[in-house]
Structure formats: C-alpha cells, structure tokens
Amino acid sequence: MRKVRMGMVGGGPDAFIGAVHRMAANLDGRIELVCGAFSRDAQKSAQMSQQLNLDASRCYPSYQAMFEAEASLPVGQRMEFVSIVTPNHLHFDVARQALQAGFHVLCDKPATLNLREAEQLAVIQQQSGCLYALTHTYTGYPMVVAARQLIKQGELGKVRKVVVEYHQGWLADTSAEAGKQAAWRLDPAQAGVSCCMADIGVHAANLAEFICDDKIDLLSADLNASGERLLDDDGVVMLRFASGARGLLSASQIAVGEENNLRIRVYGEKASLDWSQQAPNSLKLMHADKPFETLRSATATATALGGITRTPPGHPEGYLEAFANLYCQFASQVMDFQPNQVPSASLLPGIDSALRGMAFIETVVAASASEQKWHKLADFSQTSDQGA
Numbered sequence: 001m002r003k004v005r006m007g008m009v010g011g012g013p014d015a016f017i018g019a020v021h022r023m024a025a026n027l028d029g030r031i032e033l034v035c036g037a038f039s040r041d042a043q044k045s046a047q048m049s050q051q052l053n054l055d056a057s058r059c060y061p062s063y064q065a066m067f068e069a070e071a072s073l074p075v076g077q078r079m080e081f082v083s084i085v086t087p088n089h090l091h092f093d094v095a096r097q098a099l100q101a102g103f104h105v106l107c108d109k110p111a112t113l114n115l116r117e118a119e120q121l122a123v124i125q126q127q128s129g130c131l132y133a134l135t136h137t138y139t140g141y142p143m144v145v146a147a148r149q150l151i152k153q154g155e156l157g158k159v160r161k162v163v164v165e166y167h168q169g170w171l172a173d174t175s176a177e178a179g180k181q182a183a184w185r186l187d188p189a190q191a192g193v194s195c196c197m198a199d200i201g202v203h204a205a206n207l208a209e210f211i212c213d214d215k216i217d218l219l220s221a222d223l224n225a226s227g228e229r230l231l232d233d234d235g236v237v238m239l240r241f242a243s244g245a246r247g248l249l250s251a252s253q254i255a256v257g258e259e260n261n262l263r264i265r266v267y268g269e270k271a272s273l274d275w276s277q278q279a280p281n282s283l284k285l286m287h288a289d290k291p292f293e294t295l296r297s298a299t300a301t302a303t304a305l306g307g308i309t310r311t312p313p314g315h316p317e318g319y320l321e322a323f324a325n326l327y328c329q330f331a332s333q334v335m336d337f338q339p340n341q342v343p344s345a346s347l348l349p350g351i352d353s354a355l356r357g358m359a360f361i362e363t364v365v366a367a368s369a370s371e372q373k374w375h376k377l378a379d380f381s382q383t384s385d386q387g388a
Helices: 017-026 042-051 063-072 088-100 115-128 142-152 174-178 180-185 196-212 300-305 319-336 351-368
Strands: 004-010 031-037 081-085 104-107 132-134 159-167 216-224 234-241 246-252 261-268 271-276 282-287 293-296
Touching (some): 004 088, 017 081, 031 063, 063 088, 088 104, 142 261, 142 282, 159 234, 196 216, 196 234, 196 261, 196 351, 216 351, 234 351
Parallel strands (some): 081 104
Antiparallel strands (some): 159 261, 216 234, 282 293
16 A cells, blocks of 8 residues: 655644654554655754655745645655644644645644634635545544444433543743743734633543534633733633533643643433543443443454554553544545545544634633623534545
C-alpha cells in the first residue's frame, strides 16, 4: 500500500503540538510527510526541514508558496493533504487556501478564530469537494468509542446526567505567561475570544456530545480570568442536551497540581459509566444492583464495542495512539477519495464539529457576560460531519 502524502503548516522548532501530530501521522506507516511551511521565519522553517530530513526544495517560506508549488507538481508527487498546527488565528486562511488549491485538510482545533470564519469555511469546503477533519483527539481513544457504543446499545438506558471536566494547572503560575505556548493562547488576536474554553473546554464539550451521541441544546456559563489576563483561564458551564439530559462542564487551567485531567461520567436510568484520560485503557460501568465492572481495552468485549485497539491487553495505549487513530482514519478517507462522492461513514470529526466547536466557544463567552440564564447553542446539522 502506498503512503498518503502530507504537508504541514506550523510545527516549527519551538512548537509543541506539531511534533505530536508528526509522531501520530507516522505511527502506522501509512502517511509520509513530504513538505512543509513550518514557521513564518524562513530560517526556522528550513531548520525544521533539515531535522526532519525533508527535501530542501519542498521546504517553503510560506503556506501560500507551498500550496502554489505543490499544486504545480505531478499528481503522483504533490502532497494530498495538509496538517494545520498553527495558532488559532491562522487556521481559517490556511484551510481556505488549501481547500481552494484542491488539497484535503486536517486541522488542529478549534477550527477558526471565530464562528463567522467557521461558517465561511463550511461553504468553501463544500464548494471545493475536498475532505476536512478536525483533530478532537479524545474521540480516538478505544474506550471512548466503546463508551459511545454502550450508550447507543441502551446499556445505560435513557441518559439523565453528564459530568465532564478538563482540569490543568499549567497557567496557575503567572510566570508561565512568558512562555510561547501561553503567550498566544492568552492573546485575543491569536486565540480569539477565549483561552481556556477554546483550548480545552471545547474538547470536553465535544467528548460529551460524541460519547452520548447527543447535542448540547442550551447552556449557562460562568468564566473567570486571573489577574490582568484578558481571556478566561477557568470556567463552569451548565448544559441541557437535546435529549433532555442535564450536564455540567468544568474546565480550568489554574487547577494547581492537575496535569491533563480529562474525565467524563454519564449517568443513565439503568447504569452509569466513568472514563478518565489518565487511565484511558479502563472504562468503569456502574450498576445499582450488581458489582461495578471495569472494561479493559483490547479485550474481546472492548474490541466488539470499538475495534480500534492496537496492542494486546495490558499494554497501555494513550494520547499518541488516539491521535494516530484519527490520522489513520483520515488517511483511509484520502486513499478512498473520489470527487463528487460522499465519503464512507466515519466517526472522524468533520466540518459540523468545526462549526459546533466555534459556536460552543462563542456562546459560552456570551453567556458568561450575560444576565440571561440559558443560551441556545446553534445547530449545524446540514452537513454530514463524516470528514467531508
């Protein structure tokens, strides 16, 4: 099987998430990084290209130059999709130009700087006919997919309550603001209207909707910004789902001692479940009238519920493998792509997830600033949300 050819925008020498994307893309041997515009600084971009042993002629000073040059190459040589791993304010224009040049797009979340851009991007993506997907990483965990399947099968009965939290502590110390990763996330010009909710709260919301196969309909929010910060670093959101279930979402980047504590509990009429990213191979299933069960990834039961485990039981799978599952699914879509043909069914977050994520962020910020209790979260169900 040939490898799918990938380009990358962002992910230069000082970046964090770019390296994670490259490791994930490389994990299954199905994707080859062939070109990149890794930094606005041409020298840093060239430095990254050398570290990655790329052909120097395919290291570009800008993404505009990359798209133009790659489009001029023979079909069998040019990149097929671009991975976007820049700060938020560049996501829209990079994705727009890639789609218009005929390249598929896999973008780090959130999709754009604001909802208006996301709505424009949805139109452009539809007009281009190209694939688009968003790396909501946590949907790639085997036991997250298993949890979704248990709910779909009715194991929990009607869902009554959802509690999802994503707590970090890395911004608790104001000295962190001097670092590159904090600087752009706390800058409205680069991050948008939110820091914490745009960075991790949107992941929690996506996880709740994905596992429950339900949509947040109404929300009420209370956000907080520490000290002189312009954007939120902590917040709580009450949720009402379309099914009638109630929910609570808590996200914080000032929770001292927390690392990446993403956890979700779903309470149904008959049973409940509990999953944590810090113990990702286990899914706790709780009943009122019998002992709790712990389902483990790679067992026959778990495989039947999801089938995306990679290693034998007892061998941990984590963040990189979840990321790689998304890349692997997207590579399959690119390989199977036929113009004007609807992609095969996939759980991969697509343009609908991009729209809902931006709507969630802006609605939460507006709700926190409002005296009104409940705010409607716009629905964007007109698209397939299957990577196209």
